[in-house]
Amino acid sequence: MNQEDRMELVKYRIAKSKETYKEVAILVENKLYNTAVNRLYYACYYAVIALLISKEISATTHAGVRSMFGLHFVKSGIVEKNLGKFFSDIFDMRQTGDYEDFIEFTQEDVLDLLEPAEKLIMTIEFLVRTN
Numbered sequence: 470m471n472q473e474d475r476m477e478l479v480k481y482r483i484a485k486s487k488e489t490y491k492e493v494a495i496l497v498e499n500k501l502y503n504t505a506v507n508r509l510y511y512a513c514y515y516a517v518i519a520l521l522i523s524k525e526i527s528a529t530t531h532a533g534v535r536s537m538f539g540l541h542f543v544k545s546g547i548v549e550k551n552l553g554k555f556f557s558d559i560f561d562m563r564q565t566g567d568y569e570d571f572i573e574f575t576q577e578d579v580l581d582l583l584e585p586a587e588k589l590i591m592t593i594e595f596l597v598r599t600n
Contacts, residue, residue: 475522482518482522486514487512489511489512490586490587507567510562511563513556516590517538519593520538524600535557548593551585552585552589555585562582
């Protein structure tokens, strides 16, 4: 993939991240909290993928994305540690909500995730734009 194609893909992933984040309000309004957690995770995931792509770092699994993000951006101090922890935590929440039985997130759970998710997405958008 050449640099121009890579940057188009990065822009696409950031746009997809923001669009997915907007879906959460509709899900909360309809009391679909587990799905809201899922979409918040994916909003963050798309942003993290954009960042990895911008630096030509590949990962083939969700766990790999989490690992590469931590290794290249959190441990190095490019991204705040609390945002790295948030991404790891929301990954675990999404896994739990999607694959375990009798897990029901609440409105409060989702509302507590909105600000850090938005901060992570905005931080990554800034990083890829200033790249």
